[in-house]
Amino acid sequence: MTTESLARYRAVDDWLALTPDGRVTVRTGKVDIGQRVTTALALIAAEELDVDYGIIDIDGVDTAVSLDEEHTSASNSVERSGQSIRLAAATARRHLLARAASALGVDPATLDVSDGIVRSATTNRSVTYWELMDGCGFGIEVDTAIAPKPAARYRQIGGTVVARDLAALVRGAAPFLHDMILTGMLHARLVRPPHHRARLAALDPAVEGRLEGGSLVRDGSFLAVVHSDEYTAVRLAARVATAAQWADNGGLDTRDIWQRLVTAPRISLPVREGDAVEEPVPPLDPPPDAAVTTLHLRLERPYVMHASIAPSAAMALFEDGALTIWTHSQGVHQIRQTLAEALGMDVAKLRLVQKRGAGCYGHNGADDAALDAAIVARALPGRPVMLKWSRGDEHAWEPYGPAMVIYVRASLDAEGRVIDWSHETFSDTHRTRPRPGHDASGPRRMLATHLVENPVAPFVPEPFLLAPLAGVHRNATPYYGFLRKRVVKHLVPGMALRTSTLRSLGAYANVMAIETMMDELARAAGIDALDFRLRHLDDARAHDVLRAAAERGHWGRAGTGEGAGRGRGLAFARYNGLKAYAAVVVDLEVDDAALVHLRRVTVAADAGQVVDRDGLALQIEGAAIQAASWTLCEQVTWDAGGVTSRDWESYPILRFDNAPAIEVVLIDRPDQPYLGPSECALGPTAAAIANAIRDATGLRLVRLPFTPDAIRAAALQ
Amino acid sequence: MGVARIGGSVRSGEAVLSGLSLCVNGSVYAIAADPATPLVYVLRNELGMTGTKFGCGLEQCGACAVLVDGASVLSCNVPAGQLAGRDIVTIEADGDSLLDAVGAAFVAAGAAQCGYCIPGMVIAVAGLLRADPRPGEEAIRAALQPHLCRCGTHARVLRAVHALSSDGGARP
Ligand code: FES
Ligand code: FES
Numbered sequence: 001m002t003t004e005s006l007a008r009y010r011a012v013d014d015w016l017a018l019t020p021d022g023r024v025t026v027r028t029g030k031v032d033i034g035q036r037v038t039t040a041l042a043l044i045a046a047e048e049l050d051v052d053y054g055i056i057d058i059d060g061v062d063t064a065v066s067l068d069e070e071h072t073s074a075s076n077s078v079e080r081s082g083q084s085i086r087l088a089a090a091t092a093r094r095h096l097l098a099r100a101a102s103a104l105g106v107d108p109a110t111l112d113v114s115d116g117i118v119r120s121a122t123t124n125r126s127v128t129y130w131e132l133m134d135g136c137g138f139g140i141e142v143d144t145a146i147a148p149k150p151a152a153r154y155r156q157i158g159g160t161v162v163a164r165d166l167a168a169l170v171r172g173a174a175p176f177l178h179d180m181i182l183t184g185m186l187h188a189r190l191v192r193p194p195h196h197r198a199r200l201a202a203l204d205p206a207v208e209g210r211l212e213g214g215s216l217v218r219d220g221s222f223l224a225v226v227h228s229d230e231y232t233a234v235r236l237a238a239r240v241a242t243a244a245q246w247a248d249n250g251g252l253d254t255r256d257i258w259q260r261l262v263t264a265p266r267i268s269l270p271v272r273e274g275d276a277v278e279e280p281v282p283p284l285d286p287p288p289d290a291a292v293t294t295l296h297l298r299l300e301r302p303y304v305m306h307a308s309i310a311p312s313a314a315m316a317l318f319e320d321g322a323l324t325i326w327t328h329s330q331g332v333h334q335i336r337q338t339l340a341e342a343l344g345m346d347v348a349k350l351r352l353v354q355k356r357g358a359g360c361y362g363h364n365g366a367d368d369a370a371l372d373a374a375i376v377a378r379a380l381p382g383r384p385v386m387l388k389w390s391r392g393d394e395h396a397w398e399p400y401g402p403a404m405v406i407y408v409r410a411s412l413d414a415e416g417r418v419i420d421w422s423h424e425t426f427s428d429t430h431r432t433r434p435r436p437g438h439d440a441s442g443p444r445r446m447l448a449t450h451l452v453e454n455p456v457a458p459f460v461p462e463p464f465l466l467a468p469l470a471g472v473h474r475n476a477t478p479y480y481g482f483l484r485k486r487v488v489k490h491l492v493p494g495m496a497l498r499t500s501t502l503r504s505l506g507a508y509a510n511v512m513a514i515e516t517m518m519d520e521l522a523r524a525a526g527i528d529a530l531d532f533r534l535r536h537l538d539d540a541r542a543h544d545v546l547r548a549a550a551e552r553g554h555w556g557r558a559g560t561g562e563g564a565g566r567g568r569g570l571a572f573a574r575y576n577g578l579k580a581y582a583a584v585v586v587d588l589e590v591d592d593a594a595l596v597h598l599r600r601v602t603v604a605a606d607a608g609q610v611v612d613r614d615g616l617a618l619q620i621e622g623a624a625i626q627a628a629s630w631t632l633c634e635q636v637t638w639d640a641g642g643v644t645s646r647d648w649e650s651y652p653i654l655r656f657d658n659a660p661a662i663e664v665v666l667i668d669r670p671d672q673p674y675l676g677p678s679e680c681a682l683g684p685t686a687a688a689i690a691n692a693i694r695d696a697t698g699l700r701l702v703r704l705p706f707t708p709d710a711i712r713a714a715a716l717q
Numbered sequence: 718m719g720v721a722r723i724g725g726s727v728r729s730g731e732a733v734l735s736g737l738s739l740c741v742n743g744s745v746y747a748i749a750a751d752p753a754t755p756l757v758y759v760l761r762n763e764l765g766m767t768g769t770k771f772g773c774g775l776e777q778c779g780a781c782a783v784l785v786d787g788a789s790v791l792s793c794n795v796p797a798g799q800l801a802g803r804d805i806v807t808i809e810a811d812g813d814s815l816l817d818a819v820g821a822a823f824v825a826a827g828a829a830q831c832g833y834c835i836p837g838m839v840i841a842v843a844g845l846l847r848a849d850p851r852p853g854e855e856a857i858r859a860a861l862q863p864h865l866c867r868c869g870t871h872a873r874v875l876r877a878v879h880a881l882s883s884d885g886g887a888r889p
Contacts, residue, residue, distance in 0.1 A: 169832030172768020625869025659871035
């Protein structure tokens with residue numbers, strides 16, 4: 001199986017190098033953002049080459065030298081980069097064995113490799129990979145038809161390794177972008193408008209005399225302060241903010257977002273087999289005659305933040321007409337073109353170097369911070385500028401995961417079979433990542449491009465059709481074999497707040513709607529929720545994860561039930577309809593103050609072949625916690641004057657007092673393709689929580705998040 | 718984009734000492750920063766100890782925790798000048814057997830994803846174990862309550878602390 005990346009980078013040398021120090025360098029366009037992709041890629045290369053995992057180095061991503069593999073996202077890193085590296089390494093190994101055979105004067109079939117030492121069984125002579133290469137490159141193309149090592153012979157993959165850099169990370173010795181220091185570096189902080197519609201009306205000129213030796217960079221309504229001392233820059237930003245007057249331009253739209261989503265102008269498309277199609281939306285027919293029960297559900301999700309623990313940052317240096325930007329962006333090649341357009345520069349004059357950032361979980365402020373830093377650095381040629389967003393900037397200005405409304409209607413026949421299903425999803429765009437395109441479509445997706453003196457036109461999203469990349473209708477099509485399915489996506493552009501890609505995109509809410517409806521249908525049919533799902537699934541892998549989660553999560557055992565305050569819930573999804581499978585069982589308690597206490601989360605997942613077992617489990621644990629946090633705690637709030645979720649008190653996320661015990665059961669599928677694991681557990685965890693609350697209290701909650709207020713409100717209805 | 722630069726020149730970072738000195742990881746440093754500067758900036762920028770992270774500057778996330786006289790303290794709001802004469806220990810501290818033990822337990826539990834929040838948590842756990850070598854579940858969660866992790870590493874962190882607590886091998 002070949003990959004898109006291999007079609008572009010055909011040479012073994014594009015992917016691998018044996019370095020003279022007896023190590024191996026692996027090149028990838030993927031960046032490690034805490035999802036341990038580099039650990040998995042190193043394992044794959046080590047396994048295929050028969051060298052130790054510990055001698056693999058992964059190159060940093062730099063537009064001057066690295067491969068362009070598009071964004072590190074959508075759980076596709078190991079699928080794409082991993083498969084490419086695997087084929088390149090297998091080709092390299094065969095090449096090395098052929099060379100060894102002629103160097104040793106033996107038949108290649110008699111050769112054996114371990115730790116990069118090639119031995120001949122017949123002569124007892126040996127030679128190392130590095131002696132064979134002697135500092136030269138391979139000079140051959142990757143054989144995309146080569147048979148890689150069969151899983152049965154794996155010695156490293158699927159085992160447990162210590163993640164790359166883990167020890168250094170734990171002791172603060174792994175440098176982040178935020179820790180970079182360059183000689184002569186200046187610190188910059190932004191003075192942002194109160195909200196994205198406001199523009200700078202006046203700046204009290206007296207403030208210019210109170211900059212303590214620092215300076216102010218202004219372009220239209222883009223305003224930054226710069227100082228050699230970081231904390232002084234922080235103080236100056238506060239001072240300049242008090243000297244700025246902003247024209248409100250009508251303020252933010254404060255009308256009920258969920259009402260707006262279902263009433264505002266929109267683009268509506270039917271979804272078939274996962275893809276949206278350019279056809280009229282079929283009408284919602286009355287339930288079929290055989291229907292004995294028809295249920296309706298309306299789910300509402302608020303805007304949700306990425307909420308990275310580190311505010312976004314970038315370093316930029318403008319020198320001799322060329323700009324270098326150090327960034328924690330997920331897609332340095334993509335954003336390079338956009339930045340060149342936004343800055344009116346020749347793309348050849350722009351170099352982006354990827355540096356370690358905190359987890360970002362999608363398109364957060366990283367790219368915008370890179371542009372911010374570039375604008376400031378251009379005003380201060382020759383001086384490196386480290387620009388960091390404040391916590392308030394991050395909370396108020398990152399592009400959020402969009403608010404959504406989902407309607408589901410489903411009908412059961414007398415045998416308890418789902419015979420009719422309608423799912424309609426309303427959402428603003430999930431796809432605002434800057435990517436090159438016509439008509440400044442990249443710059444339009446950025447932030448500062450709208451604030452500067454000569455702004456770009458507003459960004460107008462277009463519906464994306466194909467399933468694997470879809471946002472709004474990701475996972476809107478139930479994986480179950482229902483007789484009749486009607487799925488409709490409604491893209492509702494121009495809602496109150498700017499939005500983009502947040503981990504799992506539309507899948508979180510779509511899965512939640514499907515799986516809460518499945519719970520209600522099972523109850524209505526009087527069938528156990530596990531059984532009910534199994535009856536509607538004809539995929540053995542789906543059955544396996546459901547059964548595994550049910551077994552380890554004690555599904556069907558006593559101890560829960562309506563009114564008792566303790567509940568257990570189950571949910572399932574296959575991410576994107578074609579990626580990893582996850583089934584989740586949640587145990588929780590709802591106390592007298594309507595607080596939900598998570599006790600235990602059991603996730604069974606099938607992500608194809610397991611490479612880095614511990615890393616995979618950790619990704620899934622993290623997804624479960626993040627989904628729990630979205631579901632129980634999170635909601636972006638705003639008023640006409642701007643976003644009011646500006647710190648961790650006004651936008652709380654889950655803390656240790658409510659961290660559940662988590663068990664992850666991994667179903668390994670050796671010789672099956674890798675399926676990205678990072679998102680699969682989000683929707684099912686959320687739905688399992690909702691279903692467990694239903695079990696504990698009898699309440700079907702449909703407006704996120706499930707705070708005590710929301711639970712009390714539901715109880716009163 | 719036409720960019721205008723307004724205002725004075727940028728001061729170069731000449732080191733004029735402020736008269737403040739701080740004891741960090743067993744060494745005494747003469748400090749140039751204004752004593753009103755929060756400790757986190759002094760550690761990171763002046764002493765180059767970037768293991769202490771900045772996450773919010775609001776004492777809400779825990780990324781900036783350091784030990785002051787053995788107890789975990791958030792360093793993003795406390796003026797450095799207030800810590801003169803106190804014993805400050807950061808995540809970088811060499812040969813600190815308690816920090817070494819906590820760090821090793823985190824590695825054994827695989828307790829980091831992006832890792833940005835983790836040094837602060839290691840500090841918090843060291844502070845906890847120093848006061849109580851065998852903390853119970855409630856005490857562990859209370860000590861970690863000021864600490865946020867967006868990657869969702871909580872269960873691993875708890876596992877690491879339980880391992881330390883039950884084998885008692887983390888005594889200073
Ligand atoms: S940076 Fe100090 S608590 Fe967040
Ligand atoms: S490991 Fe990423 S924030 Fe905690």
